[in-house]
Amino acid sequence: MEATYDEDDRRVRVTDDARQQLYDASGYGEPLDGNAVSLSTVEAAYLLSEGKLGDVDGDGYTDFVRRAVDDFAVLRVYTDLRDRGYYIDHGEELRLYRRGEHPANASAVGRVVVAREGDDVSLSTRIHLLAVADDDGDVTYFDFARVEPDGDFPEPSRTVRVEERGGESLVTDASVLEPPRYGASAEEGRVLSDVETAYLADSGFVDDGSRYTDGVDDRRLAVYTDLRDRGTCPRTGFKFGSDFRVYETTDDDHAGFLVSPLNPNGSLPVVELSRAVRLAHGVRKTAVFALVDDTVEYVAVERERP
Known part of the structure; x- marks a missing residue:
């Protein structure tokens, strides 16, 4: 298959029955007229590494990545998820499909936000999965879910x-x-x-x-x-590295949540997020972050293993 890189739109065009071999069979890229496929630079780099593309304008994997891939962390996450058997749509962002579901026949379950271990992440935006590429070359995933604490106190x-x-x-x-x-x-x-x-x-x-x-x-x-008005019982979470440990029922002596308010823009360093999640998991609780505006929203974060 012939692959050419367009510097202007930063896409790779692949011809010679690329649609059947790349998109129809494995969900890579976007189909174009004439059985061609348009790939992102990350998709093209992955296919080069897997030997499914011979070259791009004569460049192999190393030269192409050096020339065209701006964010190697995104490539690492894309590679990891693809190797786990997921279809990934990479346009302006990474969008994840359930394992085995082809983009032509299904809707993405959500977007994957990529971060490095020194970055901040905003919990005020809707995130399906946070993928943190650390300095050892490993990828750690975190799942985000809105929760509604509710109690009978x-x-x-x-x-x-x-x-x-x-x-x-x-x-x-x-x-x-x-x-x-x-x-x-x-x-x-x-x-x-x-x-x-x-x-x-x-x-x-x-x-x-x-x-x-x-x-x-x-x-x-x-x-x-807000927690008290919901009928829950917030107590100090200092021993667990949080503001509050939260009980939802008078019959239970186990607090299920560890809750801490976020700063006004709803962001925190990913290393603090990772620390909070691990501490909570170690005491059989869930780390929850509170977004404070006119109302209070709660975002539960847990380690995820795709």
Whole structure:
């Protein structure tokens, strides 16, 4: 098959019955008139490496990659997924099809975002799969899903009086706060965290509570408030490297989620994402990141093995 590279549109045109051999048989590229196929430079590089193209304008794999492939991380991810048996559409982005589903007969299940280990990733955009190409040449995949925490924890039965003692907020009438699991047990009652006190004050459960909301991080309070309003019980997640561990039912002593607010643009370094996911997995929990805007959205992230 004759393959030529167009510098202007950065595509490789392959003729000589390329449609039947490349697109119809294996889903490579886009079909053109006259049984030709248009390939991205990444697709062409992969086919060169597999010996399914002899050359492109006389260039073999190494010379063609040097000349035409701008992002070697994308090529590594494309190669890894193809080697796993997936059809991949590579136009302006990588779009993944279920294993065995040909692009001519199916819709892509979602887009694959490629990152290097030093990059940031935005969770505010819809991602089906994040593929991180690390410095060892390996590819790690992360799956993203919107989740809706939902619980059955009650509200306090009435307002309480908070006493400030030694820099802590103490509620001596502890029985009011035990069923919804507020505060930490102390000899004289229950000691509330700053975010718990601020939430109870904002919700009208603390007498004369307006002064307790000062100095509390707005995004952290917004996430705590939303979680409580959903009936869940957020508790400190400090020991697990997160802001909150979240319980959904009063019958369960196991918190299923570890939740942390994201910065305003919804992004974080992929190394922090990887660390959070591994820590959560190690304690049988799911890492969840909270996007705070007019509402709060929750994105669960887990390791994926395609």
